[in-house]
Amino acid sequence: MRVESLDIEHEIGKLDWSREPKGLYEPIGYALSAGGKRIRPRLALLGALAVGGAEEKVLPAALALEVFHNFTLLHDDVMDKAEVRRGRPTVHIKWNENTAILSGDQMLIEAYKLLGNVPEDKLAGVLRLFNKMATEVCEGQQLDVDYELQEHVTIADYMKMIRLKTSVLLATALQIGAYIADGTEAEQQALYEYGINLGLAFQIQDDYLDCFGDPATFGKAIGGDIREGKKTWLWLSALQKEQHLQTLCGKDVAKTLRVYEESGVKEAAEKEIARLTALAVDNLGVLKDSPAKVELIQLAEKLLNRKS
């Protein structure tokens, strides 16, 4: 069930990137037109609806969150030298690296321009929440880089990193929506925590599907993380049980998957995803019943059962 409301895709399409100089704005329009689930602006609207507020006032912040998210993708793709995003060449491939840097910078500024349209009595508060979130996302990205080079990474380290890199943006989207719509502190906090747990579950599910997804529906080759030597939740959990994992499996997908199954790591991941999803749903307990609350619960459940 999806609450009838503002069409985010349509609102994003109304943003005008035909401005001059074209070299600056065209890549922004390109990056934003790639689609995606638009989950962050949707969460901002649901944050407002879930506390009984109107979503119109939240729209500028919702759009700012989506533009910010796409800014992080644009710069992350440069840093990761990723060549494809959502089936199309990334901006630094289609144009060049300097364009990706400068248009990315402008996208971050555009996010703050959209925030400028937040109702004035809420502006200082929204700016504070947004800045805290943006800082944490950059810190999470830095930790991700650090962990690649760092020999000892614990599961706690990993959880901290995905919390910053993925969860806080979802959580802050919900909180900002509730804040603008005059939700109580308790409601804002509950929605924030729901977003945190949803993000953690989502990321571990990502790691899980990379190993155990159905090749027919997953969309990319199974075992990419293993081949790249990524320190995922599954890898770090297996490492706790088997210190010599690296020597035993190297980057061999079949061997690693066997260890994950035989050591119970696969099952542990399933349990952890289910636990975090249940926690997220529990967090919503303080909210009054509403169609928005139902949508949030279904979103968590859909996540648990997704195949790609």
Added chain:
Amino acid sequence: MRVESLDIEHEIGKLDWSREPKGLYEPIGYALSAGGKRIRPRLALLGALAVGGAEEKVLPAALALEVFHNFTLLHDDVMDKAEVRRGRPTVHIKWNENTAILSGDQMLIEAYKLLGNVPEDKLAGVLRLFNKMATEVCEGQQLDVDYELQEHVTIADYMKMIRLKTSVLLATALQIGAYIADGTEAEQQALYEYGINLGLAFQIQDDYLDCFGDPATFGKAIGGDIREGKKTWLWLSALQKEQHLQTLCGKDVAKTLRVYEESGVKEAAEKEIARLTALAVDNLGVLKDSPAKVELIQLAEKLLNRKS
């Protein structure tokens, strides 16, 4: 004469960059500790003082402007592959390119965090002015890139580019200072225009010194712009008089300088710098006399007579 007031260098030094993760924050501290004239925050404070206001309220915005300026230098240095800045290795040389991108992003966010400390009744207005400025600076940088590849660039094009890339940041610093200090619309506009003209004069003076500066005091080799084939004010002016300039001079410094002298372009540049400086001083006419106004006038005159 320098008005006794807040010590910007000291205030910048109080910003704490010892936070974790170090890989994100150390480069920011490094970039901000390089010194420089701190002209932009000084202009913000002078904007307040010149309209009879107190400078303390302007401090957060003044710091935001300096952090923003250094963010643009950091990313520009990546894009220009510049290896040295203020006598030290640039961030992407001392660390790496990805660090320069991500720490630069965080610097831009830090600028907005500082803006969050602007008095709440002025926040929406300051955010609007700051966002407009930041957008124009990126547009100016893009035009600079575009003009390198573009065959026909007029002096009007060039003036538009340096207005966006250099002047609007100086102008907006002054305007924001005056705005926070409750200056009238006319005062704000006068200070803004002063900043625009000051910036234009400064940039053309930069081009001029690159050709006719005293090698003993200029700090770098004379003729760098000519050797790089840059479309400066002098080059574009000479091109108006001599269509075959490229064929005649190529990138030969001595030949080009001779054309600049013989065609009157050198003298025209001197006149243009003096004209813009006089315009800047004229813009201050609507302000009441004050030590801050005297400092602004002296700043423009010092600029006119600078050797490096």
